[in-house]
Amino acid sequence: MAAALGLACLGACGSVTASSGVDMDHLRELGVAPDLVYLVDLPGYEMAEQSMGGVGEEGFGVFYTAPGGRQVELRVDRGAFDDDMCRSTPINLATPPDALVLCIHDEVGWYRMAGDRHEYVAPRGDVLIKLSGGVTDVSRAALKAAVAGARRATGDGKAGTAPPRVPVERGDLPTVGDGAPDNEVGPGG
Numbered sequence: 001m002a003a004a005l006g007l008a009c010l011g012a013c014g015s016v017t018a019s020s021g022v023d024m025d026h027l028r029e030l031g032v033a034p035d036l037v038y039l040v041d042l043p044g045y046e047m048a049e050q051s052m053g054g055v056g057e058e059g060f061g062v063f064y065t066a067p068g069g070r071q072v073e074l075r076v077d078r079g080a081f082d083d084d085m086c087r088s089t090p091i092n093l094a095t096p097p098d099a100l101v102l103c104i105h106d107e108v109g110w111y112r113m114a115g116d117r118h119e120y121v122a123p124r125g126d127v128l129i130k131l132s133g134g135v136t137d138v139s140r141a142a143l144k145a146a147v148a149g150a151r152r153a154t155g156d157g158k159a160g161t162a163p164p165r166v167p168v169e170r171g172d173l174p175t176v177g178d179g180a181p182d183n184e185v186g187p188g189g
Contacts, residue, residue, distance in 0.1 A: 022052070022153045033058040036076045037153045038129055040064070040146040042138070045072060072133035072143070074150075079128045081121055086110045091117050091132060108148045111140060120147040 045064035055061040059077030086103035091114040099115035109122035119132030131147040
């Protein structure tokens with residue numbers, strides 16, 4: 001999924017605004033809700049603008065990279081989160097994928113660790129901000145500080161100026177299961 005996110009907009013995410021590095025028009029074209037576009041400050045990491053793209057129906061995702069191939073993934077989507085979900089929801093890209101999830105709830109949200117990855121999940125109303133990376137790539141304290149300081153991005157530096165979002169019917173997301181796109185080949189092709 002992470003590789004697909006990066007490849008999905010590799011060639012199309014080139015134009016950005018000076019204020020935030022975010023091309024809101026392009027993200028709207030991808031079906032991303034403007035109010036779900038958040039950015040974080042993570043010392044030593046830079047936002048990989050070409051990796052910006054959609055997550056799920058209307059969510060946002062982007063990678064932050066650092067020297068040596070280190071990367072941290074930011075995902076923002078609508079939803080709820082609680083202690084039960086914390087333990088039962090796998091951490092994206094964790095190895096092994098079915099590793100037991102450790103959960104610690106604090107004033108920022110939930111710190112989660114499974115296998116070789118860890119993340120912070122911070123709810124803000126009906127918005128969930130997830131910041132994850134390899135346990136050897138980024139410290140828990142850095143994840144916590146970055147997700148606590150997450151801020152909404154705007155394409156022109158002015159809050160609330162985005163035109164209304166027109167939902168895009170993707171057609172490839174199933175209504176049941178894990179929400180992964182349906183890539184089956186149909187008749188004749």
